[in-house]
Amino acid sequence: MESYEKLKQKINELEEELTLYKRFVEHVNFPFSYIDYALGKVMKKERNVLSPTIETIEKDNNQTPILKWNIDLQKDYPFEQVEQFLAPIFDLVSHHIVFVDAEGIITLCNLQAANDVGINRDKIIGKHIRELLNIPDEQIMTLKTLRTKQPLYNCEVLDRYYGIINTRILYNEDGSIKRVISMFQSLNQMKEAEKLAIAGRIAAGIAHEIRNPLTTVRGYLQFLKEQLPEHIVTLIDQLLIPELDRANDIITDFLNIAKPSEVKAEWIEINEFIQHDLDLLLRSEALLHNVELSYRLDKKLKHYVVYIDKNQLLQVFINLVRNAIEAKTEKSLRVNIETKLRNNLAQIYVCDDGPGIPPTIIHHVFDPFFSTKTTGTGLGLSLSRKIVELHKGSMRVQSELGHGSCFIIELPAYSKK
Structure with a gap:
């Protein structure tokens, strides 16, 4: 009697195990075939078919089992997970890559796009693409593709980003748009x-x-x-x-x-550089010209280092502060230097409350020989940005007339771990 009960229990366990396998196969979305020569069986499953078919073949103990599958990433896999898989790969691409859904909402944005536009990549996901580009909807080529349902091939863009864009459309099975994929090659550099x-x-x-x-x-x-x-x-x-x-x-x-001089770089903490090296030089300028200096440094950057030539970077910051001093009006000037860690970049903001830069000339401030000063050569900012770029970084400016200017320097930051 005891043996019968054990046998019955064993049979129940095998039946449950078989049921588990069958349910697992039913939940596999993609088509596949499995050939087991030792058993002499072939299992096949088609897309959108619940149960597989099993066929008998000639046994052969010398043949290795074969598993073949045909996965369609659009049909058989949640596309949100596909985007999660692609995101770190696209972060290695030097062009802008952005995915939007049928409403123009961003579902994927690579680091190059986020860094060049100057936003936090994690915060822009889920927002409308106009919040990324900050230009009118009619100028956004991705939205044009959404409206017309026509992909763009090497289309020249003449807005403030200036470059070449390609767009492609991914459709759902019902013909509606699942994603518009945009790749933008900036020609500004x-x-x-x-x-x-x-x-x-x-x-x-x-x-x-x-x-x-x-x-x-x-x-x-x-x-x-x-x-x-x-x-x-x-x-x-x-x-x-x-x-x-x-x-x-x-x-x-x-x-x-x-032909700038050779970079003699070393690993340093950017906050330490600002507090000790830069502050020492700027204090005398501040006292001499009635400038109020303040700092707001991101504590997270103490766990990161940047690879810079101190002397060259000091020259960049001195140029920026002197430009602010030369542009100031009769009132005293406030200059704030702030650091942030964003997208594996050390961002340094040099902001003043001076008269600001007119919108008609702000896009020319880094041009060689461009200057609004009667005694200026127009080379200071151009040289400063060249130095930053030699450090694998970037430099840009934001300004509002009457409300000051802010120069933003971004340098690659590396974790100490």
Whole structure:
């Protein structure tokens, strides 16, 4: 009797196990086939069919079992999970990749798109694409594809992002739009590179044609001072030689844009750099020009380091603060330096409450030779951004007329772990 009960229990366990296998197979969404030569059986399952079919074949103990499947990511897998799988792969792509649903809501945004636009990638998911691009709907090519249901092929975009966009449409089985996929190749960097190449050629020509004569003239002026009347010597010391030196400094700036000095980088904490190295230099400027300096540093950055050349980065920040001082009106000036950790980037904000930059010229402030100052060469900001880019970073500006300007520097941040 006891043996019968054990046998019955064993049979029940096997039946439950068989039921488990059958239910598992029924819940497999994608088509597959499994060939077991040792058993002489083939199991096949079609898409949208609940139960598989089982066929008998000739047994062969020497053959290895074969499993084949035909997964369609659109039909057999929740697309939200497909996007989660693709996101870290797209983060390695240097172009902008954005997925939106039929309502224009962002479901995927890669890091390059988020970083170039200057937003937090995690916060933009679930928002309308207009909140990412911040331009009118009629200028957003992704929404045009949604409206027309026509993909775009290498379409040139002439808005403030300037580049080439391609869009593709993924459909649901009922014909409705599941996703519009957009890939955008920004051409702004190429445009900037062309400008810098022109600047380099100009710099090389100027250096060759002018620098040597300037040095010769300066030397002769120094030599002739001993033989000239006092009022002429005063003119030489106070006007001629300073102007020659100024011209030489301009040539040096040209050459730095064309071929910057070698980066001698080291691993440092960006907050420590700002608190110790930068603050030491800026305090004297602040006291001299009635500038109120303040700092707001993200504590999370103490767990990260950046790879920078301190001397070159100091020059960038000094340029920014001096520009703010030169643009200030009669009132005192406040400059706030803030750091944030976002998308594995160390962001440094240098913001002032000065007069701001007119919207008609803000897109030209980094152009070589562009300046609104009568004595400016227009090379300071161009050189500053070049230095940041040599550190694998980026630099941009935000400004509202009458409410100050904010320069944003982003550098790759690496965890100490």
